[in-house]
Amino acid sequence: MEFVIITGMSGAGKSQAVKVLEDLNYYCMDNLPPMLLPNFAELCKASTKSVDKVAVVVDIRGGIFFNDLFTSLGVLSEKGIKYCILYLDASDDELVKRYKELRRPHPLSETGITLDGIIEEREILKDVKQKSDYIIDTTSFKLGRLKEEITRIFIEGKISHNLTISLVSFGYKYGIPSDSDLVFDVRFLANPYYVETLKQLTGNNKEVQDYVMNYDLSKVFLHKLIELLEFLLPNYIQEGKTNLVISIGCTGGKHRSVTIANRLADHFGNENYRVTISHRDELK
Numbered sequence: 001m002e003f004v005i006i007t008g009m010s011g012a013g014k015s016q017a018v019k020v021l022e023d024l025n026y027y028c029m030d031n032l033p034p035m036l037l038p039n040f041a042e043l044c045k046a047s048t049k050s051v052d053k054v055a056v057v058v059d060i061r062g063g064i065f066f067n068d069l070f071t072s073l074g075v076l077s078e079k080g081i082k083y084c085i086l087y088l089d090a091s092d093d094e095l096v097k098r099y100k101e102l103r104r105p106h107p108l109s110e111t112g113i114t115l116d117g118i119i120e121e122r123e124i125l126k127d128v129k130q131k132s133d134y135i136i137d138t139t140s141f142k143l144g145r146l147k148e149e150i151t152r153i154f155i156e157g158k159i160s161h162n163l164t165i166s167l168v169s170f171g172y173k174y175g176i177p178s179d180s181d182l183v184f185d186v187r188f189l190a191n192p193y194y195v196e197t198l199k200q201l202t203g204n205n206k207e208v209q210d211y212v213m214n215y216d217l218s219k220v221f222l223h224k225l226i227e228l229l230e231f232l233l234p235n236y237i238q239e240g241k242t243n244l245v246i247s248i249g250c251t252g253g254k255h256r257s258v259t260i261a262n263r264l265a266d267h268f269g270n271e272n273y274r275v276t277i278s279h280r281d282e283l284k
Contacts, residue, residue, distance in 0.1 A: 001041075001044060001045050001051070001052050001053070001054060001081070001082075002026075002052060002053045002054065002154075003041055003044075003054050003055075003056075003076075003081060003082065003083040003084075004021065004026070004053075004054065004055040004056070004083070004084055004085075004086055004154070005037070005055075005056055005058055005083055005084070005085045005086070006018065006021075006055055006056065006057045006058070006085075006086045006088070007057070007058050007059050007069075007085060007086070007087055007088075007125070007128055007132075008059065008086075008087045008088030008089055008125065008129075009088065009089050009090060009095060009118070009121060009122065009125065010059065010060065010061075010095075010106060010107055010108075010117075010118075010121060011090065011095045011098045011099055011102075011106075012088035012089050012090040012095065012138050013088045013090070013136075013138045013141070013146050014057050014059060014088050015030070015057075016146055017057075017086065017088060017146060017150060018030055018055065018057055020146065020147045020150045020151075021053075021055040021150065021154070023147075024053075024150070024151070024154065024155060025053060026053045026054060026055040027044065027051050027053065027054050027055070028054075028055045028056070028057075029054075029055075029056045029057070030056075030057045031057055031058075031059070031061050032056045032057065032058055033058075033068070034058050034066060034067075034068040034069040034071075034072045035068040035071075035072055036072075037056065037058070037069075037072040037073070037075075037076060038072055038075040038076055038079060038081070040056065041054070041076060041079075041081045041083070042079065042081070045081070060107060060108060060121055060124060060125070061107055066124070069128065070127075073131075084133040084134065085128070085131060085132040085133050085134070086132065086133070086134045086136070086150075086153075087125075087128065087129050087132035087134065087135045087136070088136055088138060089129070089135060089136070089137045089138070089139075089242055089243075090137060090138045090139045091137075091139045091179070091243070092115060092118050092119070092122075093179075094138075094139045095114075095118050096114050096115055096118065099114045100114070105117075106118060106121070107121075108120045108121050130240070134153055135242045136149050136150075136164070136274070137164045137242045137243040139164075139166070139243055140164075140166045140243075140276045140278065141276065145276065149274060163233065163236060163237050163241060163242060163243070163244060163273060163274065164242065164243045164244070164273075164274040164275075164276060165233075165244050165246060165264075165268055165273050165274065165275045165276070166243060166244065166245045166246065166275075166276045166277075166278075167246050167248065167261045167264055167265050167275065167276070167277040167278070168180070168245060168246070168247045168248070168261070168277075168278050168279075168280055169203070169247075169248050169249070169250075169253055169257035169258045169260075169261040169277075169278075169279045169280065169281070169282065170247055170248070170249045170253045170257060170280045170281050171249065171250065171251060171252040171253025171254070171257070171280075171281040171284065172185070172187070172249050172250070172251055172253075173251060173252060173253075174253065174280070174281050174284065176247065176249065177245065177247045177280065179245050180245050180246075180247040181244050181245045181246065182232075182244070182245070182246045182247070183247045183249065184225065184246070184247070184248050184249070184260075185249055185250075186221070186248060186249065186250050186256045186257055186260050187249070187250050187251055187256070188217075189212060189215070189217065189218050189221070189250070189256045189260075190211065190212060190214075190215050190217075190218070190256075191250075191251070191255065191256065192208045192211045192212060192255040192256070193251070193252065193254070193255060195211065198211055198255070201255075202254045202255060202258050202279070202282050202283075203254065203255050203256065203257065203258025203259035203260075203261070203262060203279070203282070204258060204262065204279070204282070208255050208258075208259060209259045209262070209263075212255065212256055212259040212260075213259065213263070218260075221260075222260060222263055222264075225260075225264070226264070226267055229246070229264070229268070233268075233273070246264070248260050248261045248264070252281065252284070253279070253280060253281030253282060253284065254281065254282055254284075257279075258279050258282055261277055261279065262277070265277045
């Protein structure tokens with residue numbers, strides 16, 4: 001029996017995750033008290049019906065009962081019931097934004113200040129996060145992206161690193177993205193802006209990509225950048241980072257930065273990293 005425990009930050013997407021797994025023919029239970037995990041797992045295992053894929057949500061809505069989680073996980077192991085933990089996360093700023101949009105209070109926000117509740121919840125969950133098998137950071141996810149990730153993990157069975165690489169192309173004339181972890185300036189590459197037939201196109205067009213990558217300097221730079229990131233990424237994973245924002249900038253954010261960001265997305269997507277990409281200034 002496949003037994004998935006879904007947990008993580010409130011507002012990070014656990015409810016959506018349950019819906020996705022239900023669509024994938026998992027038998028799902030939301031907000032199960034942690035102390036009941038072993039009994040529920042045994043009940044599913046002993047069912048006369050074919051229940052071979054189960055997912056349960058366990059989170060801080062259980063209040064003081066959440067403290068029983070590690071005890072219950074130990075009991076599951078003693079009973080020989082294999083399980084995996086899927087942890088949903090998002091940045092503090094994004095969680096505050098989502099709560100404002102929903103106009104709902106955070107379950108731990110006694111003061112009424114959402115960020116206070118988020119900080120407290122993150123502290124409570126830090127040990128659970130460390131024990132998790134899969135961590136999905138939904139900060140920059142758009143509609144459908146969570147379904148893709150869950151399908152990739154539980155249906156396609158592909159190895160997925162617990163790190164989301166968020167690639168952002170931008171134009172320096174509009175400012176550096178404030179949430180950048182790494183910033184690379186590609187303004188030294190050949191600029192399609194000065195080619196009349198390419199000026200109105202973007203790095204999403206093949207003609208622009210071919211122009212930028214036709215130069216040896218571009219090829220060498222991309223090769224060295226990939227080498228650097230391949231060295232850095234495993235170390236970020238070991239350090240426990242779950243979301244890395246890599247910003248690629250050129251003057252206007254339409255041609256060179258878009259091209260390089262797309263090439264990086266293709267490469268690391270094929271390496272089974274979770275990759276999201278956005279072209280902030282492409283249409284400006």
